[in-house]
Amino acid sequence: MSQSQKPPAKTAMTATEARTELFALVKRAEEDGVSTLIHKRDDHALLVPLARFPAARQPGAFPSHALSAAQKDFGDLITRAAQGEPQVLRRNTTPVAVLLPITDSSAPSSDTAVPPGAASAGGAVNSPHTQDRGSTPRRLTRLGDAMGAVLTSGPAGGPTFGLPGLDAATGGLQPGKLTLVAARPSVGGSLLGLAAARRTALVDHGMVLYAASGPNRDDIFRRIVSAETGGDYPRLKQGRLTEHEQEVAHQLVQAGDLLMIDDGSDLTAADIAETAPHMEGLALVVVDRLQAARSARLPLSGDRLPDASQVLATLARTLHVPVLAIVDSDDPALLGLLDADVTLTLTPTEDPARVRVTVAERDLGAIGSAYLSPDLLHARFLDAGTAPAVPATGEEPARPLGSAVERELAEAALPYTSGARQGLPAAVTHALAALRTALTNGNREALDELGPSLAEIAAAPPQLLDTDEGRRLAAALNAYNTTAAADATEQSDVAVQPTAGSGGRVPDDEDDAEGEVELRPGDEEDEPETAVFPALKILKDAVGRSKMHPVPVIGIEARESGPWPLISEHMDGEPRWVHPDVTSTRVPFIRENGKRVRRDQLGVPDAFGAGVMCLIDRNGSYPSACSAVPLAPNKLLHTGPLEEFDKASAGIYLIDIPEWTRTDMPHPLGRIIDRPDDQGRVWVTTPHIKLLVKLVRDRHLAAMPVIHDSWTGKANESLLKPFYAAARQARSELVEAGGQPYKAYKTRLSIALRLLWPKRPEQRSPFWRPDWRMSMVAEASVRHWVAAFNAILAGHVLIALRNVDAAVFWTAPGTPPDTYRIGTGFGEVKAKFIELGEMIPEGDD
Secondary structure, three states: OOOOOOOOEEEEEEEHHHOOHHHHHHHHHHHHOOOEEEEEEEEEEEEEEEEHHHHOOOOOOOOOOEEEHHHOHHHHHHHHHHHOOOEEEOOEEEEEEEEEOOOOOOOOOOOOOOOOOOOOOOOEEEEEEHHOOOOOOOOOOOHHHHHHHHHHOOOOOOOOOOOOHHHHOOOOOOOEEEEEEEEEOOOOHHHHHHHHHHHHHHHHHEEEEEOOOOOOOOHHHOOOOOOOHHHHHHHOOOOOOHHHHHHHHHHHHHHHHHEEEEOOOOOOHHHHHHHHHOOOOEEEEEEEEEEEOOOEOOOOOOHHHHHHHHHHHHHHHOOOOOEEEEEEEHHHHHHHHHHEEEEEEEEEEOOOEEEEEEEEEEOOOEEEEEEEEHHHHHHEEEEEEEOOOOOOOOOOOOOOOOOOOHHHHHHHHHHHOOOOOOOOHHHHHHHHHHHHHHHOOOOOHHHHHHHHHHHHHHHOOOOOOOOHHHHHHHHHHHHHHHHHOOOOOOOOOOOOEOOOOOOEEEEEOOOOOOOOOOOOOOOOOOOOOOOOOOHHHHHHHHHHHHOOOOOOOHHHOOOOOOOOHOHHHHHHHHOEOOOOOOOEEEEEEEEOOOEEEEEEEEOOOOHHHHEEEEEEEOHHHHHHOOOOOOOOOOOOOEEEOEEOOOOOEEEEEEEEEEOOOOOOOOOOOOHHHHOOOOOEEEEEEEEHHHHHHHHHOOOOOOOOOEEEEEEEOOOEEOOOHHHHHHHHHHHHHHOOHHHHHHHHHHHHHHHHHOOOOOOOOOOOOOOHHHHHHHHHHHHHHHHHHHHHHHHHHOEEEEEEEOOOEEEEEEEEOOOOOOOEEEEOOOOOOEEEEEOOOOOOOOOOO
16 A cells, blocks of 8 residues: 555554543544544454445434443443444533444455555545645545534524523524623623623523633622622622522532633633633633733733633534633734634613624624613613614614613513513412513603602512512512612603612702703803903913823724723712611602702611701712812823732722711712622723722721722822812802893803813813813712711711712701811811701702
């Protein structure tokens, strides 16, 4: 025989040697067509590719064994094969190789009865004409065989996310393929990986390997409990679980044998590929996460990602299971290097209640899309349906009526309201059916009227059976009870925000603390010389005279990368808090200008004793903050993880949410804690970092949270001080006079501060520094919080704290807390006394 016509390579080894190398031998048989002669004393068997014995593909035709089980009993399998009983080896449920007895047609000899280039019908063909010197013959499959396999296999039946719109767009997670979830930090990419893991392990009862290179196993467990129960994730991180959540947690522990978590340090793609083949019945591999930024402590990061992606893709093909990997970037250049089979790119929309998911295949490009509703407070996404085609103008579809929590409640109740399931009281069924009707018909008035009834049902939910439908409805009711439902239409009368540490609902005040107005064309121009208060001109002069050469405008081309997409309005840290023993009710109110709004009505229990409510209204919170707000005048640089806070720097910091155990005072980070990322962390500005440092120093916090990432520059606290001084002087002259001049002063003051960060492209401004704007607002929030905390430490009773200027105390009549200074100047407050049953008025300033 010529060298170019030699038969496929074959090796020989003992059963002990083969047992140790079994996974590698099977892989060689699959990919390279290599057969291995194995002997155990007088017993001899041949490990051959599946193509050499096509009958092994028939289920139940011969004894079959998963590779991990075959490795344990390998000696017995060799004996059975040698005695004439073929033994099929499976990877999960898929046959991959066969142990055959030694016969004339299978012996490793050059005069074998089966010619080197032939195989039985229906198998693969090794062509001797395409083999170079020293090569191994390739395996080819007939088109008819491939078509037959596809036509007879039925639906793919791969794992899903449990989100119908996304599952329809993706067709599920396909075995043998690497799927990437690409999302910028804080968008929630990891939550899709967790959704697929939850669905596969807890609903479909499939084995999942969850390789965690970012979150640890405790984080993952808390997120699962939060998502399954609708409990607040920040609260669960503090170890505070309700009775319902504890019950679900125990159920998850009992059902958790199918979700295996590897959160070991120095986790590599090779480690994942080594572990996965040993998991019996493996249905899904989730890798959370691939980090775009290089980190010395994370092998799955930086320039090592392309190699890791290739290892994961090979793992998917070898085991014929789907591999779902999360990457914390949507940079097309990086995604091109990772070269996944399927990519799901998460993109925020103008509506914060909707995220668009674009599904793309490597060879075909975009093939579908869907919308999801982020419910980050409960560590999950909710379904928002398949995305309709985007109009030619590129406009987003109209926003749906209702919050994500309301829509999930309607969907969870559908089996009961449709009559498919029984067990709810008639009144509950009627209310939930009316909720779905109001959402479907877009009836805002009906939705508002249902609010009290739904709140009452959610506060005392009916007993539900322990079924998938029952658990989903229980979780939706719990989420409705613990989360303030935010109106999802622009015509909403009231925007409601969840409170921190309270089951009550405290809405946004209809008037911003500084009476801010919408920016209009021309607002960016300097005021005329005759202006009562040329606020913008003064602000520009203050920045321009700094010796630090500030950068007032970040170029348009730089705004979509670096720190700028990480900054959001929620970094202000404004509290939305009511004392947990106090009830808060929204009542309708009509302003003098005829606008219909709502106001708070607080109910104080008898246990608080005799007293009245004292409303504290801080003067000039925003301009006062400008007196010493720590910010970086120049560009922010990526300074990454920090061992400790450097007081010489300022910027934004990614931290864990510190535990806050006091119930008489809101969390020091305010509403920031309501929007954690999928690792349970939040971005904060320098004022809140400095507050945490002080609280740790004064022993009100146990420890400073870890700074996982940062963007900082050299700090300066006096950049805006000239603006503060001018605003303070003007106020002292105008506040007594009041009238139109004072109103014009407040308007121009508000416009100037808003122009630090204009939100829409058409809003021109001499500034574009989101970090300056949010640092200033955060400084105002911090000062507001510290003033209330000082009153608490002095023995006063706080019953509500909100925005940057409003605090409500329970005091003796006519006696405001003595820790505040009463007056009309900056840093001083006004005090009003309100009897029980009266509504909380809006601030004057």
